[in-house]
Amino acid sequence: MASTIAALRKGDMAAFENLYQALGPKLYAFALRLCGQKEDAEEIVQEVFLKVWERRHLLDEGQNLDGYLYSIARNMVYNRARRRVYEFAFTEYMAATGTGTGCFTEEAVAYRDLVKLLEEACATLPPVRRRVFEMSRLEGKSNSEIAQLLHTSNSNIENHLNKALKFIKERFRDYETAYALLLLVFLPDVSANLPLVAMNA
The missing domain is CATH 1.10.1740.10 (RNA polymerase sigma factor, region 2, helix turn helix motif)
Structure with a gap:
Protein backbone atom coordinates (compact mmCIF):
# COMPACT_ATOMS: atom_id res chain seq x y z
CA MET A 1 0.00 0.00 0.00
CA MET A 76 -19.60 11.83 5.28
CA VAL A 77 -22.51 9.52 6.12
CA TYR A 78 -22.86 11.02 9.59
CA ASN A 79 -22.61 14.59 8.30
CA ARG A 80 -25.31 13.94 5.71
CA ALA A 81 -27.57 12.41 8.34
CA ARG A 82 -26.95 15.33 10.68
CA ARG A 83 -27.75 17.91 7.99
CA ARG A 84 -30.99 16.17 7.06
CA VAL A 85 -32.13 15.98 10.65
CA TYR A 86 -31.40 19.67 11.16
CA GLU A 87 -33.15 20.62 7.92
CA PHE A 88 -36.21 18.65 8.92
CA ALA A 89 -36.21 20.16 12.40
CA PHE A 90 -35.90 23.68 11.01
CA THR A 91 -38.79 23.12 8.61
CA GLU A 92 -40.93 21.78 11.44
CA TYR A 93 -39.92 24.66 13.68
CA MET A 94 -40.82 27.28 11.06
CA ALA A 95 -44.18 25.62 10.46
CA ALA A 96 -44.93 25.31 14.17
CA THR A 97 -44.10 28.95 14.91
CA GLY A 98 -45.93 30.25 11.84
CA THR A 99 -42.90 32.37 11.00
CA GLY A 100 -43.44 34.50 7.90
CA THR A 101 -41.05 34.60 4.98
CA GLY A 102 -39.90 38.08 5.99
CA CYS A 103 -38.41 36.67 9.19
CA PHE A 104 -36.91 33.61 7.55
CA THR A 105 -33.32 34.88 7.44
CA GLU A 106 -33.35 36.01 11.05
CA GLU A 107 -34.83 32.70 12.19
CA ALA A 108 -32.35 30.75 10.08
CA VAL A 109 -29.42 32.58 11.67
CA ALA A 110 -30.80 31.95 15.15
CA TYR A 111 -31.37 28.32 14.28
CA ARG A 112 -27.81 27.86 13.01
CA ASP A 113 -26.54 29.34 16.28
CA LEU A 114 -28.59 26.83 18.24
CA VAL A 115 -27.36 23.99 16.04
CA LYS A 116 -23.79 25.05 16.75
CA LEU A 117 -24.48 25.04 20.47
CA LEU A 118 -26.10 21.64 20.18
CA GLU A 119 -23.10 20.20 18.34
CA GLU A 120 -20.76 21.66 20.94
CA ALA A 121 -22.83 20.06 23.69
CA CYS A 122 -22.73 16.70 21.92
CA ALA A 123 -18.97 16.98 21.50
CA THR A 124 -18.52 17.20 25.27
CA LEU A 125 -20.23 13.86 25.87
CA PRO A 126 -17.99 10.89 26.72
CA PRO A 127 -16.99 9.09 23.47
CA VAL A 128 -19.15 5.99 23.94
CA ARG A 129 -22.16 8.01 25.07
CA ARG A 130 -21.80 10.38 22.11
CA ARG A 131 -21.58 7.40 19.74
CA VAL A 132 -24.74 5.87 21.23
CA PHE A 133 -26.52 9.21 20.96
CA GLU A 134 -25.54 9.67 17.30
CA MET A 135 -26.47 6.12 16.35
CA SER A 136 -29.87 6.56 17.97
CA ARG A 137 -30.82 10.10 16.99
CA LEU A 138 -28.90 10.66 13.76
CA GLU A 139 -28.74 7.18 12.26
CA GLY A 140 -32.16 6.08 13.50
CA LYS A 141 -30.97 2.79 14.95
CA SER A 142 -32.96 1.04 17.66
CA ASN A 143 -31.49 0.38 21.10
CA SER A 144 -31.21 -3.33 20.34
CA GLU A 145 -29.35 -2.63 17.08
CA ILE A 146 -26.93 -0.32 18.87
CA ALA A 147 -26.40 -2.86 21.65
CA GLN A 148 -25.58 -5.53 19.09
CA LEU A 149 -23.16 -3.30 17.18
CA LEU A 150 -21.40 -2.15 20.35
CA HIS A 151 -21.48 -5.62 21.94
CA THR A 152 -23.30 -4.56 25.07
CA SER A 153 -26.74 -4.82 26.69
CA ASN A 154 -29.92 -2.93 25.85
CA SER A 155 -30.06 -1.57 29.40
CA ASN A 156 -26.55 -0.14 29.02
CA ILE A 157 -27.55 1.60 25.78
CA GLU A 158 -30.69 3.00 27.42
CA ASN A 159 -28.60 4.28 30.31
CA HIS A 160 -26.17 6.06 27.98
CA LEU A 161 -29.00 7.54 25.94
CA ASN A 162 -30.95 8.80 28.94
CA LYS A 163 -27.87 10.43 30.44
CA ALA A 164 -26.99 12.05 27.11
CA LEU A 165 -30.48 13.49 26.68
CA LYS A 166 -30.57 14.74 30.28
CA PHE A 167 -27.19 16.43 29.84
CA ILE A 168 -28.12 18.15 26.57
CA LYS A 169 -31.51 19.32 27.87
CA GLU A 170 -29.77 20.80 30.89
CA ARG A 171 -27.33 22.68 28.66
CA PHE A 172 -30.24 24.23 26.74
CA ARG A 173 -32.60 25.04 29.59
CA ASP A 174 -31.82 28.78 29.44
CA TYR A 175 -32.76 29.12 25.76
CA GLU A 176 -36.40 29.85 25.10
CA THR A 177 -36.77 27.98 21.81
CA ALA A 178 -33.89 25.56 22.15
CA TYR A 179 -35.88 22.96 24.06
CA ALA A 180 -38.50 22.89 21.33
CA LEU A 181 -35.80 22.46 18.70
CA LEU A 182 -34.15 19.80 20.78
CA LEU A 183 -37.36 17.81 20.87
CA LEU A 184 -37.93 18.31 17.15
CA VAL A 185 -34.43 17.14 16.31
CA PHE A 186 -33.86 14.34 18.77
CA LEU A 187 -37.29 13.34 20.10
CA PRO A 188 -39.53 13.37 17.00
CA ASP A 189 -41.83 10.71 18.44
CA VAL A 190 -42.60 13.05 21.36
CA SER A 191 -42.59 16.42 19.63
CA ALA A 192 -44.88 15.26 16.83
CA ASN A 193 -47.72 15.17 19.34
CA LEU A 194 -46.91 18.29 21.35
CA PRO A 195 -47.84 21.89 20.52
CA LEU A 196 -45.00 24.41 20.53
CA VAL A 197 -46.36 26.14 23.65
CA ALA A 198 -46.16 22.88 25.58
CA MET A 199 -42.60 22.28 24.45
CA ASN A 200 -41.54 25.74 25.55
CA ALA A 201 -43.16 25.40 28.93
Whole structure:
Protein backbone atom coordinates (compact mmCIF):
# COMPACT_ATOMS: atom_id res chain seq x y z
CA MET A 1 0.00 0.00 0.00
CA ALA A 2 2.98 2.30 0.58
CA SER A 3 3.83 2.08 -3.13
CA THR A 4 0.24 3.05 -4.00
CA ILE A 5 0.40 6.07 -1.74
CA ALA A 6 3.77 7.07 -3.18
CA ALA A 7 2.30 6.85 -6.69
CA LEU A 8 -0.75 8.87 -5.68
CA ARG A 9 1.43 11.57 -4.19
CA LYS A 10 3.12 11.87 -7.57
CA GLY A 11 -0.24 12.27 -9.31
CA ASP A 12 -0.25 8.81 -10.91
CA MET A 13 -3.74 8.50 -12.38
CA ALA A 14 -3.31 4.78 -13.09
CA ALA A 15 -2.63 4.16 -9.39
CA PHE A 16 -5.70 6.16 -8.49
CA GLU A 17 -7.87 4.17 -10.90
CA ASN A 18 -6.50 0.89 -9.53
CA LEU A 19 -7.31 2.04 -6.02
CA TYR A 20 -10.83 2.92 -7.11
CA GLN A 21 -11.32 -0.48 -8.72
CA ALA A 22 -9.98 -2.28 -5.66
CA LEU A 23 -11.73 -0.38 -2.89
CA GLY A 24 -14.69 1.28 -4.62
CA PRO A 25 -17.08 -1.71 -4.32
CA LYS A 26 -16.12 -2.36 -0.68
CA LEU A 27 -16.51 1.30 0.18
CA TYR A 28 -19.91 1.37 -1.52
CA ALA A 29 -21.10 -1.63 0.52
CA PHE A 30 -19.84 0.02 3.68
CA ALA A 31 -21.58 3.33 2.93
CA LEU A 32 -24.78 1.56 1.91
CA ARG A 33 -24.83 -0.36 5.17
CA LEU A 34 -24.53 2.90 7.10
CA CYS A 35 -26.92 5.15 5.17
CA GLY A 36 -29.30 2.62 3.58
CA GLN A 37 -29.68 4.65 0.36
CA LYS A 38 -28.08 3.48 -2.89
CA GLU A 39 -27.83 6.95 -4.42
CA ASP A 40 -26.32 8.38 -1.26
CA ALA A 41 -23.82 5.52 -1.06
CA GLU A 42 -22.77 6.07 -4.68
CA GLU A 43 -22.32 9.80 -4.12
CA ILE A 44 -20.32 9.20 -0.96
CA VAL A 45 -17.93 6.86 -2.76
CA GLN A 46 -17.40 9.46 -5.48
CA GLU A 47 -16.82 12.19 -2.88
CA VAL A 48 -14.38 10.03 -0.92
CA PHE A 49 -12.16 9.35 -3.92
CA LEU A 50 -12.40 12.96 -5.03
CA LYS A 51 -11.21 14.07 -1.62
CA VAL A 52 -8.37 11.54 -1.66
CA TRP A 53 -7.22 12.80 -5.06
CA GLU A 54 -7.44 16.44 -4.03
CA ARG A 55 -5.43 15.74 -0.87
CA ARG A 56 -3.06 13.15 -2.34
CA HIS A 57 0.00 15.28 -1.52
CA LEU A 58 -0.93 15.04 2.18
CA LEU A 59 -1.01 11.24 2.26
CA ASP A 60 1.51 9.52 4.51
CA GLU A 61 3.17 6.43 3.03
CA GLY A 62 3.04 4.79 6.44
CA GLN A 63 -0.69 5.23 6.99
CA ASN A 64 -3.46 2.68 6.54
CA LEU A 65 -5.04 3.87 3.31
CA ASP A 66 -8.03 1.51 3.59
CA GLY A 67 -8.81 2.78 7.07
CA TYR A 68 -8.37 6.36 5.92
CA LEU A 69 -10.96 5.93 3.14
CA TYR A 70 -13.43 4.19 5.43
CA SER A 71 -13.03 6.95 7.99
CA ILE A 72 -13.79 9.63 5.38
CA ALA A 73 -16.85 7.69 4.20
CA ARG A 74 -18.16 7.23 7.73
CA ASN A 75 -17.82 10.92 8.51
CA MET A 76 -19.60 11.83 5.28
CA VAL A 77 -22.51 9.52 6.12
CA TYR A 78 -22.86 11.02 9.59
CA ASN A 79 -22.61 14.59 8.30
CA ARG A 80 -25.31 13.94 5.71
CA ALA A 81 -27.57 12.41 8.34
CA ARG A 82 -26.95 15.33 10.68
CA ARG A 83 -27.75 17.91 7.99
CA ARG A 84 -30.99 16.17 7.06
CA VAL A 85 -32.13 15.98 10.65
CA TYR A 86 -31.40 19.67 11.16
CA GLU A 87 -33.15 20.62 7.92
CA PHE A 88 -36.21 18.65 8.92
CA ALA A 89 -36.21 20.16 12.40
CA PHE A 90 -35.90 23.68 11.01
CA THR A 91 -38.79 23.12 8.61
CA GLU A 92 -40.93 21.78 11.44
CA TYR A 93 -39.92 24.66 13.68
CA MET A 94 -40.82 27.28 11.06
CA ALA A 95 -44.18 25.62 10.46
CA ALA A 96 -44.93 25.31 14.17
CA THR A 97 -44.10 28.95 14.91
CA GLY A 98 -45.93 30.25 11.84
CA THR A 99 -42.90 32.37 11.00
CA GLY A 100 -43.44 34.50 7.90
CA THR A 101 -41.05 34.60 4.98
CA GLY A 102 -39.90 38.08 5.99
CA CYS A 103 -38.41 36.67 9.19
CA PHE A 104 -36.91 33.61 7.55
CA THR A 105 -33.32 34.88 7.44
CA GLU A 106 -33.35 36.01 11.05
CA GLU A 107 -34.83 32.70 12.19
CA ALA A 108 -32.35 30.75 10.08
CA VAL A 109 -29.42 32.58 11.67
CA ALA A 110 -30.80 31.95 15.15
CA TYR A 111 -31.37 28.32 14.28
CA ARG A 112 -27.81 27.86 13.01
CA ASP A 113 -26.54 29.34 16.28
CA LEU A 114 -28.59 26.83 18.24
CA VAL A 115 -27.36 23.99 16.04
CA LYS A 116 -23.79 25.05 16.75
CA LEU A 117 -24.48 25.04 20.47
CA LEU A 118 -26.10 21.64 20.18
CA GLU A 119 -23.10 20.20 18.34
CA GLU A 120 -20.76 21.66 20.94
CA ALA A 121 -22.83 20.06 23.69
CA CYS A 122 -22.73 16.70 21.92
CA ALA A 123 -18.97 16.98 21.50
CA THR A 124 -18.52 17.20 25.27
CA LEU A 125 -20.23 13.86 25.87
CA PRO A 126 -17.99 10.89 26.72
CA PRO A 127 -16.99 9.09 23.47
CA VAL A 128 -19.15 5.99 23.94
CA ARG A 129 -22.16 8.01 25.07
CA ARG A 130 -21.80 10.38 22.11
CA ARG A 131 -21.58 7.40 19.74
CA VAL A 132 -24.74 5.87 21.23
CA PHE A 133 -26.52 9.21 20.96
CA GLU A 134 -25.54 9.67 17.30
CA MET A 135 -26.47 6.12 16.35
CA SER A 136 -29.87 6.56 17.97
CA ARG A 137 -30.82 10.10 16.99
CA LEU A 138 -28.90 10.66 13.76
CA GLU A 139 -28.74 7.18 12.26
CA GLY A 140 -32.16 6.08 13.50
CA LYS A 141 -30.97 2.79 14.95
CA SER A 142 -32.96 1.04 17.66
CA ASN A 143 -31.49 0.38 21.10
CA SER A 144 -31.21 -3.33 20.34
CA GLU A 145 -29.35 -2.63 17.08
CA ILE A 146 -26.93 -0.32 18.87
CA ALA A 147 -26.40 -2.86 21.65
CA GLN A 148 -25.58 -5.53 19.09
CA LEU A 149 -23.16 -3.30 17.18
CA LEU A 150 -21.40 -2.15 20.35
CA HIS A 151 -21.48 -5.62 21.94
CA THR A 152 -23.30 -4.56 25.07
CA SER A 153 -26.74 -4.82 26.69
CA ASN A 154 -29.92 -2.93 25.85
CA SER A 155 -30.06 -1.57 29.40
CA ASN A 156 -26.55 -0.14 29.02
CA ILE A 157 -27.55 1.60 25.78
CA GLU A 158 -30.69 3.00 27.42
CA ASN A 159 -28.60 4.28 30.31
CA HIS A 160 -26.17 6.06 27.98
CA LEU A 161 -29.00 7.54 25.94
CA ASN A 162 -30.95 8.80 28.94
CA LYS A 163 -27.87 10.43 30.44
CA ALA A 164 -26.99 12.05 27.11
CA LEU A 165 -30.48 13.49 26.68
CA LYS A 166 -30.57 14.74 30.28
CA PHE A 167 -27.19 16.43 29.84
CA ILE A 168 -28.12 18.15 26.57
CA LYS A 169 -31.51 19.32 27.87
CA GLU A 170 -29.77 20.80 30.89
CA ARG A 171 -27.33 22.68 28.66
CA PHE A 172 -30.24 24.23 26.74
CA ARG A 173 -32.60 25.04 29.59
CA ASP A 174 -31.82 28.78 29.44
CA TYR A 175 -32.76 29.12 25.76
CA GLU A 176 -36.40 29.85 25.10
CA THR A 177 -36.77 27.98 21.81
CA ALA A 178 -33.89 25.56 22.15
CA TYR A 179 -35.88 22.96 24.06
CA ALA A 180 -38.50 22.89 21.33
CA LEU A 181 -35.80 22.46 18.70
CA LEU A 182 -34.15 19.80 20.78
CA LEU A 183 -37.36 17.81 20.87
CA LEU A 184 -37.93 18.31 17.15
CA VAL A 185 -34.43 17.14 16.31
CA PHE A 186 -33.86 14.34 18.77
CA LEU A 187 -37.29 13.34 20.10
CA PRO A 188 -39.53 13.37 17.00
CA ASP A 189 -41.83 10.71 18.44
CA VAL A 190 -42.60 13.05 21.36
CA SER A 191 -42.59 16.42 19.63
CA ALA A 192 -44.88 15.26 16.83
CA ASN A 193 -47.72 15.17 19.34
CA LEU A 194 -46.91 18.29 21.35
CA PRO A 195 -47.84 21.89 20.52
CA LEU A 196 -45.00 24.41 20.53
CA VAL A 197 -46.36 26.14 23.65
CA ALA A 198 -46.16 22.88 25.58
CA MET A 199 -42.60 22.28 24.45
CA ASN A 200 -41.54 25.74 25.55
CA ALA A 201 -43.16 25.40 28.93
